[in-house]
Amino acid sequence: LFAEGAFNSAFVPLFAKRFEGDGAPAAHALAVEVFSVLLAWLVVFCAAAMVAMPWLMVVLAPGFSSDPAKFDLAVELTQISFPYLLFMSLTALQSGVLNSLNRFTAAAAAPILLNIVMIASNVVAWALGTGNTPATGHIFAWGIFAAGVAQFALLTIACRRAGMPLVPKFPRLTPGVRRVIALSVPGMISGGIMQINLVIATMIATTIDRAVSYLYYAERLYQLPLGVIGVAIGVVLLPDLSRKLRAGDGAAALHSQNRAMELSLFLTIPAAVALMAIAAPILHTVFEHGAFTRADTLAIAPTVLAFAAGLPAFSMTKVFQPGFYAREDTATPMRFAIISVVVNIAASLVLSRWFGHVGIAMATSIAAWVNAGLLGVTLSRRGYYVMDERLQNRLPRIVLSGLAMGALLLVGTRLLSGNYMEGAGFIAALWALLLLVAGGILSYFLLAHATGAMRLSELRSMLKR
Template identity: 35%
Template sequence: MSLIRSSLLVGLGSIASRILGFARDVLFAQALGAGPVADAFLAAFRLPNLVRRILGEGGLNPALVPTLSRLGADEAAEAAGDTLGAFALVLLVLTGLVEIGAGLIAFFLAPGLHDDGETLALVALYTRLSFPIVICVTLASIAAAVLNWRGRFTATALAPLAVNGGLILALIALESGFDLPLARKAAWLAAASSLAGLIQLAIVAVALLKGGPRLVRFRRPRWSPLLKSLLLAGLPVLVASGAVQIFFLAATQIASFWPSGVSWLYYAERVMQLPLGLMAGLSAGLLLPELARRHQAGDTLALVTAQNRALEVALLLALPASAALFLLARPISTVLFERGAFEAADAEGTALVLMALSLGLPFATVGKVLSQTLFALGSLRAALAAAALGLVVTVTASLLLAWSLGQTGIALGVSLGCLGHAGAVILGLLRFGLWSPGLDTLSRLVRTALAALLMSLGLLGAQNMLPEAEPLVLAAFCLGGLVLYALAAFATGALTRDDWVSLTKKSSQPLRPDAGLS
């Protein structure tokens, strides 16, 4: 399968998942609003949703793909089976501990609610109901990594749709057929998330079993050096690959000290995650296996070329997305969220947080893409150091800025954390002699920035034509901005016809030094 077909398949699946997830959050806002119950539910949902997002974006791929790439077919199938079995046992124990200690976890997730015992108790209840999804999505992620490694992307692209699709159906059923108090409604949604995760696991498991013993061979897990390294690397890999998600977890804890802070940050983040999640999924699902193969082949030049090309493509999407989210934050928040229990003041607060987060989108993209090279090299220490630095910057900046800017300052802290993380990743690549963007890449990035600037000027010039925040008007602005950016990208040379030719080449063919990402 050519990279363009693989990219389209994974990309369409990611887009569909993000759209469904966004529709889910719009319904969350309508059903729960931004009050104490919403803060409790979203704080509890943050932990399993954090794990689901990291894993859904290929969070375990950095641990599994390079390891499996070094093994023969039979050894890889046995290693995959051992990994699935061992992780299942570990996760069962972990889930049991969470169910017992949900009260303590609730305080960790929302320390700002320590004086509100009733709301904190709701956080604990919703944590108990929603956390079992972690078992399902983790095992599904391991199976998806095996499928991606073998070049099978269909099930891994479609399976994540089950979680968001299931929650949307649950929301529609609760809103149309039942008249429940907010607290009970949120409890049903928390339970529905765990059931939806089970469906996702079933979809991937069927695809894995259809591949036969060549893909996975189940047996009683053996405590081999390989399995030990995978288990010990599992948590650090998740921390390193999910750095941005962890920044948001820390920001949520800080935001819990402000009224509606958890809700505003959550909804704004979900808008930001539309473009970021797509690029993260493509990076881990497609770029990482490609980089791992080139590293194993010892072709450093091809690895750097692929890395630079991926960075160009990622910023080609991230820069205009960042500009559009900043300029259209208010109409986006009003059109998408202001209904039902979500009031105008909540939409305004969410818009300000979204504007602050949009500034960090390009840096989050750079960190996500470039960290794949560190994972391909097996340099987990450098990736962890970058994530740790980003977390320290996020917490420090959020605490300092929150005193004067409130929730908006917390969001700015996240953006600064993304900047720190990206810079630390680049320093890690410099240590390995793998950061060499070259004049061609720098020129392409300048042209991309110019195209994004032209699009921004066009949107600013048309702002007076937006009398009210209406869905059709907002959709027209988004479509018009996309068309304007595409024209500007072709005019400036940020996007060329040769890009399409490069992307349609077979990924299994050796990469020529001048071929780009094939």
Template identity: 45%
Template sequence: MNIFKTSFNIAIVTLISRLLGFFRDILIAAILGTGIIADAFFMAFKFPNIFRRLFAEGAFSAAFIPIFSKKLTVNKLDAKKFASETASALFWFLLLLITIAELFMPFIVYVIAPGFIEDTEKFNLTITLTRIAFPYLLFMSLVALISGILNSIGKFTAAASLPIVLNTVLIFFLIIIKELNIPNTPVAAKYLISGVFISGALQLLLIVYVCKKTEYLPNIRIPKLTPDVKKFLFLGFPAIIAGGITQINLLIGSIIASFENGAISYLYYADRIYQLPLALIGITIGTVLLPELSRNYKAKDFAKASFSQNRAIELSLVLAIPATFGMIILSSDIIHVLFERGYFTSADTLATSHALIAFSYGLPAFILIKILQSNFFAKENTITPMWFSLISAIINIILSIILFKKIGFVGIAISTSISAWANTILLLLAISRTKDIIFDYRIKINFLLAIICSLIMLVSLSFVKKNILVIEEYFYSDLYSFLILSFYVLIGIIIYWIMAHIMGLLNTKKND
């Protein structure tokens, strides 16, 4: 499999989805802003979404895909049987979990948003919204499992396209809210969270339709604890912690941020920005890499596994480092252009840009975690990355509490980035001690070249920003601001591309 070509195809679909997501968030920022209603909505939306990502990026990517991929190479009927057994266990477990959660939602909201308890309106609204949104977890977990099946047989595009449905449905509901003229109200939040529920059902229907055309659509039946299901659970539980550490850290951050009004919203909007390169680079490459490594290890082709891992790391760094530098220098411009309108003020732009800068420092680490964990998951080792993730989470909790008291919500973003780098370093050290993967000279050289090219880009952009003729009276025009930001981004890309070309950074055909 050509990792570069397949990753590029998925990245295009992901980019379309993310652009729709940005448009969705632009509307949300204008309609809800960063106040009580926005905080309640984002917490309600985030909670089931975090669980969904824990399953999708944890249990299924790390445990299900390696087992299913290896069964495919031996017996297709066994592979389908395993998929049905896993789907059945998942369905009934989640049905029970959702039922319990709906009954005890006030207590759950108290745990995940303790800072809301002093504001009765915000607390009660969060309970209502979370109850509406929580069944989304069932829909999207089944979607994640079926997506894992499709990814294992080389059909990546369908699963990668599904977030387009969520964004389209939410945009539709946001337009309705605007037409009804009910912005920044509890009713608006209820409309919007209902859109989340509906989009989950639609995504499940669509992925079932696609999978039905293959021979691997799982059947839901009475669950049985078969040896394969036990193996999945044994691998899946630590994988949930390891693969979903970014989401766990964000949940920790949200719990602490609930004590500062507007902080959850600031962190949400900043998170949405850095999630774009994370999805386009880390999740995209990781999605393609995992089944490839699983097949390599199954065939005991360690040379090919090492080559795939090295090229994935190399590609990630070449793209992630300039993205990091770009977001740091253009943070306020990005937030201003995307969100500053309606109920989202200039003060909100300043606060959110500070959070974005803090998150940006951790972007290469967030991306490398996705790439490096694939190596462990492909060998059905979920324990090692789980322990590293737990260490990372402990670091995040301690630093978040300390820094939140000193500098507020920005301290949470800083802590998240630091903990991500700690996780990355631990993963690199663990892999370097094995003989399966040898980090080649090419990675080290291109890492340094990417930093040099990015620094030149950063200095050049700083010079352009200071000297470009900015006509103040037009600055608050949406079109003018968009054109200026686009100009900055284009200049940055051109400078980085030219320097990378001169230094040979983009020559993917050179020998190791």
């Protein structure tokens, strides 16, 4: 909830308000005050959690209790990697400061360090020949810890260069900090709803054989477009809305939200369709090696489809929520998030009986649509959001272009099916996948341009912003 930036749903609007109203020094003072209190709280929380991890693991992974070796290893690896939460939570706050100043590069680059460290950990494990042993888990756990330190260091340098060095002082509950805390508790629940639902999904999945692994692999695929598109748009939109509402320019704020929704759906709808159309080729090419078998691919592919169905809803939520946060209303999204969690639990318990791990993914997507629907309807009723004529005209064309692209991908998958037969080899599968991805991207943009869903010049302009 902290590390994914949900805390910033409360902090960014207040920081932007202080910056616009009282100037940079006052905003910097607020940032330092919040940073100091957050650091103190995180140190205590992380230390307590690491000590209590054996008991927490019983709750987080109840299905592991029947296997003492697996349970003990899970506890140990979680204790090693848990400080990552501290560094990433502080990094999220630093990102909020930088984003409010329209400095997005460093915050966007930070996750790349995690990927680099994970790749390096994989290379180390391969070089040492640890294979499928606990030693490999230790390598990756320490890698996660190191990645957290590296990301924090990068953002620390970026904040200093931006004139906003966050040097901790003795923590004090100043009025500004109290206001951030008051808004952040409901904000973290609503902003972190995706993480909450995924934790619930994992907990239920521990009772089903191999379900945790299946859900993990499926999540890796749909999290990529969500992180690149939905989260990125939400990060940029929140400080923008906060500044415009602070200036009393409601029309400009509404325009920004409509353009954010347009870009979000323009990118997530085809991403969802593509994941549905070529889930099996992606899984085969990326994961089907070593202990990962064809049976695993066939088991995970429907899970990817179920998660992909909720991708537009997840992205819409990232556009709707800033409409509340920028007005310092974190309670309303929290209430809807709680409803979403209840729906997720109920649907997971029911659907998992019929569809196993796929039912859990279906429940997650259903909960996402419930949350997005409640947020959108409430914003509309309050007069905070109205879909403008441009978006109304373009949305059906976006859907049409996405579906047409999906049909072409299905045809392409059938034509290239020989490249995914057992024994065809990795190079053949990779070549076919690259051809499908490139063909899908090219066909979608051409279709979108032809139907008027989005002109290429408009897309370039929006992406730059």
